[in-house]
Amino acid sequence: MKASVLFAVFEAMPFVKTGGLGDVGGTLPVALNAVGADVRVILPKFATIEQKYRDAMTHMTSFTVQLGWRNQYAGIEKLVYHGVTYYFVDNEYYFGRSYPYGFYDDGERIAFFSKAVCEAIPHLDFQPNILHCHDWHTALSPVYLREVYRNVPACQNVKTVFTVHNLRFQGKFAGTMLGDVLGLYDCPPARDQLLQGDAVNFMRGALNYADRLTTVSPTYAGEICTDFFGEGCNDIFNRRRSALSGILNGIDPEIYDPAVLPTPFDRDHLEGKAENKRLLQQRLGLRVDVDIPLIAIISRLTDQKGLDLVNYILPELLLENAQLVVLGIGEKRYEDTFRYYGSRFPEKISANICFSEDLSRAFYAASDMVLVPSLFEPCGLTQMIAMRYGTLPVVRETGGLRDSVQPYNQYTGEGNGFSFRNYNAHELLDTIRRAIGVYQQDRPAWDTLVQNAFHTDFTWTVSAKKYLELYQGLLKN
Ligand code: ADP
Numbered sequence: 001m002k003a004s005v006l007f008a009v010f011e012a013m014p015f016v017k018t019g020g021l022g023d024v025g026g027t028l029p030v031a032l033n034a035v036g037a038d039v040r041v042i043l044p045k046f047a048t049i050e051q052k053y054r055d056a057m058t059h060m061t062s063f064t065v066q067l068g069w070r071n072q073y074a075g076i077e078k079l080v081y082h083g084v085t086y087y088f089v090d091n092e093y094y095f096g097r098s099y100p101y102g103f104y105d106d107g108e109r110i111a112f113f114s115k116a117v118c119e120a121i122p123h124l125d126f127q128p129n130i131l132h133c134h135d136w137h138t139a140l141s142p143v144y145l146r147e148v149y150r151n152v153p154a155c156q157n158v159k160t161v162f163t164v165h166n167l168r169f170q171g172k173f174a175g176t177m178l179g180d181v182l183g184l185y186d187c188p189p190a191r192d193q194l195l196q197g198d199a200v201n202f203m204r205g206a207l208n209y210a211d212r213l214t215t216v217s218p219t220y221a222g223e224i225c226t227d228f229f230g231e232g233c234n235d236i237f238n239r240r241r242s243a244l245s246g247i248l249n250g251i252d253p254e255i256y257d258p259a260v261l262p263t264p265f266d267r268d269h270l271e272g273k274a275e276n277k278r279l280l281q282q283r284l285g286l287r288v289d290v291d292i293p294l295i296a297i298i299s300r301l302t303d304q305k306g307l308d309l310v311n312y313i314l315p316e317l318l319l320e321n322a323q324l325v326v327l328g329i330g331e332k333r334y335e336d337t338f339r340y341y342g343s344r345f346p347e348k349i350s351a352n353i354c355f356s357e358d359l360s361r362a363f364y365a366a367s368d369m370v371l372v373p374s375l376f377e378p379c380g381l382t383q384m385i386a387m388r389y390g391t392l393p394v395v396r397e398t399g400g401l402r403d404s405v406q407p408y409n410q411y412t413g414e415g416n417g418f419s420f421r422n423y424n425a426h427e428l429l430d431t432i433r434r435a436i437g438v439y440q441q442d443r444p445a446w447d448t449l450v451q452n453a454f455h456t457d458f459t460w461t462v463s464a465k466k467y468l469e470l471y472q473g474l475l476k477n
Contacts, residue, residue, distance in 0.1 A: 001129065001472075001475045002036070002037070002038060003036075003037040003038065003039075003129065003130055003468060003471035003472060003475065004037075004038045004126065004127060004128050004129050004130065005032070005037055005038065005039045005040070005128060005129075005130045005131075005132050005471065006039075006040055006041075006042055006117070006121070006124075006126070006128035006130070006131050006132070006158075007025070007028075007029055007039055007040065007041040007042065007132050007134070008041075008042050008043075008113075008114075008117045008131060008132070008133045008134065008138040008141055009021065009024075009025040009041060009042075009043055009133075009134040009135075009137075009138065010025075010043060010044065010100060010110075010113070010134070010135065010137035010138065011025050011026075011043070011100065012025030012026040012029075012041055012043055012086070013025070013026035013027075013255075014026065014050070014053070014081075015043065015046070015049045015050075015053055015086070015088075016043070016044075016046050016048060016049060016100055018099075018100060018101070018300075018355075019300055020165065020249070020379065020380070020381045021134065021135060021165050021166075023249075023251065023252075023255075023381050024134070024165065024216075024249055025041065025043070025134065026252075027250070027251065027252040027255065027460060028249075028250075028460060028463075028464065028467070029041050029084045030082055030083065030084055030252070030460075031250065031252075031459075031460030031461065031463070031464035032464050032467060032468065033083060033084060034461075034464065035461070035464045035465055035468050036468060037464075037467075037468055037471065038126075039084065039132075040084065040085040040086070040087065040124075040126055040128075041084060041085070041086045041087070042086075042087040042088075042089065042117055042120060043086065043087075043088060043089070044088065044089050044091075044094070044095045044100075044113055045057075045075075045077060045088035045089060045090040045091075045095055046095050046097075046100055047092075047095060047096045047097060047098070048098065048099070048100070049088075053079060053081070056079055057077035057078065057079045057088060058077065058078050058079070059075060059076075059077055060076045060077065060078050060087070060123070060124075060125070061075070061076050061123045062074060062075040062076065062090075063119055063120075063123060065112055065115050065116045065119050066115075066183065067108065067111055067112055067115065067181050067182070067183060068179065068180045068181050068182070068183045069180075070181075072091060072093070072094075072112055073091055074089055074090065074091055074112075074116040074119065074120070075089070075090035075091070076088070076089065076090070076120055076123060076124070077090055078125075085126070087120065087124065089113060089116045089117070089120070091112065091116075094108075094109040094112050094113070095109070106171075107171065107173040107177055107181065107202075108177075108181050110136070110137050110140070110171060110202065111140055111177075111181050111182050111202075113137065113138070114133075114137070114138055114139065114140035114141040114143075114144060114202075115140065115141075115144050115148075117131070117133075117138065117141045118131075118141055118144045118145050118148065118149045118155060119149075121149070121152070121154050121155050121158065122152055122153075122154035122155070127154060128158055129157065129158060129159065129475060130158065130159050130160070130161060130471055130474065130475070131145060131158050131159070131160050131161070132160075132161040132162075132163065133160065133161070133162045133163070133206060133210070134162075134163050134165060135163070135164065135165045135166060135169065135203075136169055136170050136171035136202045136203045136206075137171075138162075138206075139162065139170075139171060139202040139203045139204075139205050139206035139207075140182065140202055140205050140206070141160070141206070142160040142162060142205065142206050142209040142210045143184070143190050143193070143194070143205040143206070143209050145158060145160060145209075146209055147184065147187050147189065147190050148183075159211045159212075159474045159475065159477075160206075160209065160210040160211050160212075161210060161211065161212045161213075161214065161470065161471070161474070162206040162207065162210035162212070162213055162214070163213075163214045163215065163216065164203075164207075164213070164214070164215040164216070164224070164378065165215075165216055165378055165379075166304075166378055167203070167215075167224055167229070167230070167231045167233065167378070168231060168304060168376075169203075170201050170202065170203035170204070170231065170232075170233070171201065171202030171203055172196070172199045172200070172201050172202075173199065173200050173202075174198070174199065174200070175195060175198045175199055175200050177200050178191060178194060178195065178200045182194075182200070190205070193205055193208040193209065196232070203233065204233060204236065207233055207236045207237070207240070208236060210243075211243070211474055211477075212243050212244075212245075212470060212474055213237075213240060213243050213244045213245075214244070214245050214246065214247055214467075214470065215244070215245075215246050215247075215378055216246070216247065216248065216249045216378045216379035216400060217246050217247075217248045217249070217378060217379045217399050217400030217402075217403045217404075218245075218246035218247075218248065218403055219246065219398070219399050219400065219402045219403050220246055220376075220377075220378045220379065220399035220400060221244055221245060221246030222246070223376070223398070223399060224237050225237045225238050225241065225244075229376055245470065247463050247466045247467060247470075248379060248400060248403050248404065248462075248463055249379040249381060249384075249400065249463065250384070250458050250459050250460035250461070250462070250463050250464075251381055251384050251385055251388065251458050251459070251460075252459075252460070253388060253458075253459055256361070256364070256385045256388045256389070257388070258272070258273070258365055258388070258389050258390070261276065261361065261362075261365055263275050263276050263279060263365075265365070265390075267390065267450075267451060267454035267455070270390065270450075273365065273366075273389075273390055274290045276362065276365040276366040277290050277294055277366040277367070277368075278290055279362075279366070280294075280325070280362055280363070280365075280366035281294070281323070281366075283362075284325060284350035284352075285346055285347075285350065286323050286325070286346075286347060286348070286350055287323070287347045287348075291440075292321060292322060292323055293321070293322045293323070293368045293369065293435075293436050293439045293440070294322070294323050294325065294366060294367045294368050294369075295322055295323065295324050295325070295367065295368070295369045295370070295371060295394075295432065296324075296325050296326075296327070296363045296364070296366075296367035296369070296370045296371070296386075296391070297310065297324070297325070297326045297327070297328065297370070297371050298327045298328065298360050298363050298364065298370065298382055299327075299328045299330075299372070299382065300328060300329070300330045301328040301329060301330025301331055301334035301335055301338075301353075302330050302331055302334075303331070303375060304374060304375055304376060304377075305372070305373075305374050305375075306371075306372070306373030306374045306375055306396060306423070306428070307334045308425075309373050309423070309424070309425040309428045310371065310373065310428070311334070311337050312425035313425050313426070313428060313429040313432075314337070314341055314349075316429055317429065317432065318341075318345055318348060318349070320432070320433065320436055321436070321440075322348075322432075322436055323347075323348050323349070323350075324348065324349045324350070325349075325350045325352070325363055325366075325367065326338045326342070326349070326350065326351045326352060326353075327352045327354070327356070327359055327360055327363050328352075328353065328355075329353055329354060329355050335351075335353045338351035338353065339351050339353060361389075364385055364386055364388070364389040364391055365389050365391075367386070367389075367391045368391060368392065368439060369391060369392050369393070369394050369418075369432075369435055369439075370382060370383065370386040370391050370392075370393050370394070371393075371394050371395075371428075371432070372393055372394070372395045372396070372401060373394070373395065373396045373420075373428045374395070374396055374398060374399070374401060375396075375398075375423055376398055376399055377395075377396075377398050377399040377400055377401045378399050378400060379399065379400030379403075379404075380395075380399065380400045380401050380404070383395055383401060383404055383405055383417065384404055384458040386453075387416060387417070387453035387454065387456055387458065388454075388458070390450045390453060390454050391453070392416070392417045392418065392435065392446075392449055392450065392453055393405050393416075393417040393418070393453075394417065394418045394419070394428075394431055394432055394435055395417060395418075395419050396419065396420055396421070396423065396428070397419045397420065397421050401419070402419075404456075404458070405417040405418075405419055406452075407419040408434075408435075408438065408445075408449055410438075410445070413445060413448050413449075414452070415449055415452060416449060416452040416453040416456050417449070417453065418431050418432075418434060418435045419431065
């Protein structure tokens with residue numbers, strides 16, 4: 001049976017992206033369709049979606065979604081983009097805002113979207129046999145599908161898959177929401193699965209209800225069964241081990257392509273990479289010298305990304321003959337630290353506290369290394385994107401970083417980056433120093449690593465086939 005999959009996700013580039021979820025939401029459906037699935041995507045119609053896409057949408061239908069005592073309007077707008085059909089859930093009150101997340105009523109907005117996804121199924125021009133939900137923003141959909149929509153013919157036989165992209169964010173709210181907003185207080189199974197102490201936990205709903213659970217790397221799938229990484233849900237992962245698997249994310253090589261930069265290059269013509277470095281140094285006011293190793297951080301600025309380690313070693317890193325460029329937004333303490341060092345040492349550190357796709361590509365293209373020393377990392381795309389630009393990742397061996405970066409072996413010359421094991425600032429510093437050492441003293445070895453990075457295949461093809469196998473296994477049951 002062909003897998004007809006409705007992808008419910010809060011981010012999909014080019015419509016909306018705040019991090020890796022946006023990359024995955026926008027590129028995995030294309031890859032899945034290429035290997036024989038029929039995947040369509042449903043996501044909120046955010047006010048931030050560019051006008052050209054909004055103009056191209058056509059109104060399909062509308063209905064109301066009941067949330068406790070509220071009856072809320074939901075419109076469905078359709079757009080076909082790069083061969084993939086997108087359904088946008090329209091509600092100005094919930095989604096007509098300047099950013100996808102971070103509002104006092106996020107719980108209600110997300111409950112609305114999760115329920116609207118199920119409510120939409122009978123109204124679509126498409127009958128899914130699988131509903132594939134991503135992260136806590138869609139974690140109530142498997143619950144609603146089973147508890148509220150199980151007698152609706154279009155929903156009855158739909159199987160569910162839930163993918164954890166980041167377990168840190170689970171959607172925990174006051175327990176009173178269960179009745180007042182979710183309308184599930186009178187449903188004992190849902191109540192039992194969603195309540196955690198006095199709080200309602202959306203993510204636990206999907207972890208208990210979905211037919212299959214996946215996460216975005218094999219290593220992370222093992223890690224989340226432990227206390228440290230399980231974020232309070234390891235009990236469920238251990239109980240549901242046979243339903244859980246890890247499939248590594250990929251990237252779209254056309255979206256991240258050094259050959260289409262204003263100053264292009266590829267693995268056989270690296271002069272362009274050096275020119276990108278010179279141009280970025282000039283643009284950011286750093287000393288212009290292509291022989292100085294240029295280290296980049298392109299990241300959400302949160303503790304997950306290992307920035308405490310970076311902050312700790314910054315004074316020592318300044319003593320190295322290297323430059324650091326930072327691109328990110330997030331927690332104020334990190335933004336302030338990078339701003340401070342950037343203003344004190346403008347020839348060595350450049351802090352760019354903003355979100356910019358263009359600047360990120362300029363950083364990937366120009367840098368020699370990218371730092372990803374995460375505390376935990378479900379998959380991580382930064383290291384994969386970096387390698388696409390011949391930039392070597394320096395990572396901590398956790399989650400998908402461990403599954404995608406092969407550390408340099410000085411005896412065999414193998415590897416496509418550098419890594420360290422423990423969450424320790426000086427292990428990070430030693431590893432950066434080691435990388436700088438190879439860059440400055442053994443250029444042939446460095447050049448081999450760069451070629452290895454260019455040749456590492458991070459396209460979606462392998463992973464898309466694994467998802468397809470999972471779908472087909474599920475449809476046989
Ligand atoms: P996460 O999803 O945890 O943020 P990933 O490594 O999976 O981390 O994905 C991060 C994505 O967001 C990458 O595409 C990276 O280039 C991009 N990114 C992060 N910060 C910025 C920024 N400030 N400007 C542009 N792109 C950014």
